[in-house]
Amino acid sequence: MKKTLLALAAIAASSAAFAQSSVTLYGVMDASVESVKANGSTVTRVSSDNLATSRIGFKGTEDFGGGLKANFALESALKADTGAQGNSARFFDRAAWVGIAGGFGDIRLGRIDTPIGDIAGNVLSAQAYDDLKIVGTRAGDAHRRADNAITYFLPAIVPGLTASLQYSTAIGNSSSFVGADKKTAGAEVSGTTSNNYGKAYGLAVKYVAGPLSAGLGYEYARDELASTTTAPTIAGNQKANAALGYAAYDFGVAKVTAYYDVETSLQNLTTASKARRLSVTGAKVALPVAPNFTVIAGASVARNISQSGVIDADVQIVTVKAIYDLSKRTAVYGMFTNVNNDTSSTASVDNATAGFSAADHKTARGLAVGIKHSF
Template sequence: MKRVASISVAVALTGISATAHAQNSVTLYGIVDAGISYLKTSSGNRYSLLSGGLSGNRWGLKGSEDLGGGLKAIFQLESGFSIGTGKLLQGGREFGRQSFVGLSGERWGSVVMGRMYDPVVDLVQPLTADGTGGSVPFATPGDVDNNDFSARVSNAVKYSSPNYSGLQFEALYAFGGVAGSTGQGYTASGAVSYSQGPLKLAAGYFQAANANAASGKRTGWTSATTDALFEGGSINTAYQSAHMLAIAQVAGQYQIGAFTLGAGYSNARYTSDGESTFAATQKFNTGRVYGFYRVSPGLRLGVGYILTSASGDASARYNQVSAGSFYTLSKATDVYATAAFQRASGTQRTASGGTQAAVATISSYGVDGTSTQAIVSVGLRHRF
């Protein structure tokens, strides 16, 4: 689920050839995060060990080789796992969070190939409450707009520009790999960000195409590039057979002394075609505001509000309030307490094609409540 900047231990390796000096570096890094949570579910209250209450558990390797003239070869391999069971996440992939290799230049930017985050996640998501607070409970109900970056992109090529006096941009394209049909299973995305003093702004667009059905109707999301964005419970489960998923998102943030204030908007569209099991395009419009206050160097408090309005195929509204307290014990370790409450109203489409009263589902935890849901978590996170 979460991706936050990690504090890592680097091992520098230096090789000398007869003609040139090449400096190599390899970094081992990771995050381990576990807590105890209370969650209101559709079948009653649940108390459990929570794996990744703030940040998805992971370990990884990243490195570079200096090729001279400001050019570097770069790579990153990152594996996600459950702290409670030790199982691999991201569908059991060994390096399911990220796995890419590429080239980076000081003046022209970088190009990487493999499995990675899309540009909206890279540039826009850090300005949301989920990105700023590093806290899953602040993410969109059901993660319908990939605000908690549940989906990653495989078979992709991504270009990232240098920083031009605060301005940066990225573009990505992932190949569907279907012979004779470039319109199946592809993903395309682009984003731009601007930072000047206390002000940060970003906007981006993401579009992913599903694969065609072998015959008749699709049975789900089978794109070879973008992961299925349906981990967040029943809010968007009925739209796994969509022909196209498109997400536009903007966010802004302003720093005022010890306060960090932000706002954002996203529009997610699940578009149908003749092979979909639903007829009308389903739209999720989400507005969000948040504020964080640094009480002391070690203590930070945050609160956020999100409204998601669904329309098109089914009409529903999801109101969510989130709060958190984060205390740093050291440069690598912090403790936290978070809470969120969500209320749902209106009607949802079900996976079987029927309708039901809308149910609350906080973030990407993937567990439905009733018309309301609450979660309270306390935990410990360590970075290495």
């Protein structure tokens, strides 16, 4: 009898070890008072997401033992200023994936960051006051995340080195595709104009060794636009690519980061116009000026940001952020961004609001003071 009870206890303990599950609720709330000026107009308002995107999420793990785990994540953006859903097209717009991980690496299926989107959003920052978002790079906007993705994170072979590969059957994004024919979010279409519509490949490599960090991401879309209703018309086979790289070094008294983004023009263009590729060259310096208080100053130059392919569509952007950590979960901040447009560019801190883009060769700016809380 005693042996039987011991055997049952061992089986129960073994079963528990092979089925350890956990689910975590987490989120971020970010709200600020901002004043944005562009095209001779100024708007002052309470806004959301200027330092980080407000969100609520669920993530979970089931441990099967032997290093094998099942994982999932569901994450939804929301607006702290209104309580509205962050994306009206879908609820879990930031993440919706399930996967399995082990000694072979980590495989995830579903909506998730693209390799270049991970670098833009989680390493360099791609919020409303940041250059990669303002000028509409693929890493900061149209290819920030991928629908219908198969993502593979390679196992760690070299200390500090991580790598990922991704394939999407219909990449989509948090809003829609760039260009005249905007792709419905998450849609997979038949090959009426192109069998490759929405298919994309991505990869990234990141390395950390003490104070040094660096990374490179690449994205290739086989057919970003199936067709276009505006000239020039080139139905199907709209290949597009983007690359984003960075290098950073923490000197103790300051952390310096340099980055470079280069990609295919944002519009369906003739071969001659496509030669003018969008590029962003930038640098940031983070200064820990006092305990829990950091000032980040950045400057960048973006070239050929116009979707019409005209010349002199360049922008110079300067950003200053001051962040004071009240605790590990709560911070107050202030930020200022100045956008200086050349002859044919109209970028501003708030490109999303109708009629609020800057006029050609004019300056736009934004100033925000807010609070961010993580839970």
